[in-house]
Amino acid sequence: MSNPAEAGVLLEHLFRRQAGRMVSHLTRLLGPANLDLAEETVQEAMLRALQTWPYQGVPERAEAWLFRVAHNAAIDALRRRRFSAPSAEDSPEDTIAALARAADTIPDRPDLEEHLRDEELRMIFMCCHPEIPRDAAVALSLKTVGGFGVNEIARAFLAEEAAIAQRLVRAKRQIRDRGLTLDMPAGRDLPARLDAVLEVIYLIFNEGYTAHEGDALIRHDLCGEALRLGRLIADSSLAAPRVHALVALMALQAARSPARIDSLGELVVLEEQDRSRWNQDLIALGFQQFERSIAGGAPSVYHAQAAIAATHARAASGADIDWHMILSLYDDLLAMNPSPVVALNRAVAVARVQGPAAGLAAIETLRTDPRLRGYYLLPALRGHLLLELDRPGEAAGCFRAALECRCSEPERRFLRRRLESA
């Protein structure tokens, strides 16, 4: 590898995105009851890369290397375990032969991308089966398809790691006990499964877009992955108005990414962003999908959020934002999804339309909501509003409280700047 930056891009692709695709692929070969084994062998392949590549460098065909090692690890595990799969009809010998064949042919398949994409979609739809509790299904999808660590899923959910681990155990038990398959749902099963799938995709997007911890505020790969999966469904026979609404929402939000961080690496709030830095391709995609989303069907939470994002995108400058429209859309959204995070975002619009005191009143009841405990945006917003009300002492206390919460380095620096101005 001649260029370190190039190596970074290659590895990003391999470790972040490839994990989920490899797990999906191996689960198909091993059978859903052996999802754990698929995950272990992928983990094993990556661990071997981690032990080998630092000395010998990244191999020329790194992806093929990982696939080969993962397949071989699966074959070894099957031989070691005197394998018996309750749901697989094949004998272990057949599975081993299929793994060996795939190890040789998979990296060279001309339709590899398409094949892996299909495997991934099947995997998401299995993870979102109604037999699996919703929260467990979402966690499982993030882990197996998104390649997320348990700690990262915990952050995305504002939950404890142990709770997430427990959810994963439950989900896998359901897959085994119910004999769930990787067959695509059809008929009346499809809408409910699709809703769950969309929720998963949006959570993946949010994890990438807000990234509560670490130095990189925006993990483009996650947003890109969520957009890719969303577009994959939007372009398939499974498309529905709410699918287009979700893709519109994600595209319009992701379009702002380049403007969310300035040249010094500092966070820029929406109203102060340089709109010329917004990604015009994504804006165009967002509006195109938004158009499609309003062609029939019941309005969804994604429609309301896409409409909010579209209202922001239509404003020529930060001063031209139609806050009355945004507040009314947040009212719609809150009616459909009465979550404290939505209420918190609505309070921003309330403050813009009715003044900071009204905004402050709107978040008062949220302060005791256990679901927002440790969420930095609540004290950060309170501090911001108190500052506007010329109550710097109380505002400083809020920013200090916000700094106690988990957040990314740019967010932390932003909060420190606010604290200094208080």
Added chain:
Amino acid sequence: MSQFLLLLYNDTTRPRRLSPEEMQNTLERYMAWRNEPFTLDGQRLAEDVGRVIRSDNGTPRTSDGPYSETKEVLAGFYLIEAANYDEAVKLAITNPHAQHGTIEVRQIYGT
């Protein structure tokens, strides 16, 4: 410039359960180090105990390597270039391995 051999030992009892993201970050730090011009070569060693040949009154006797009983195993080596021991040690410390394992630094004689 002199050449130095860095011998890297792994603590095999240390559990390693990393997310893809953590693996990604770890590997990137290693690769950045390996791509520095001072690194001349590097190889990972197989994960077995190896063999040791000792002379027993003039007769070579082979046995399993020194690692079967220990928790620290020689995992790999790098050949690097540095002005002197001080610099070689400084460079070795910047290798991510220094944060969790042992690194032995030896100068190649005559370089």
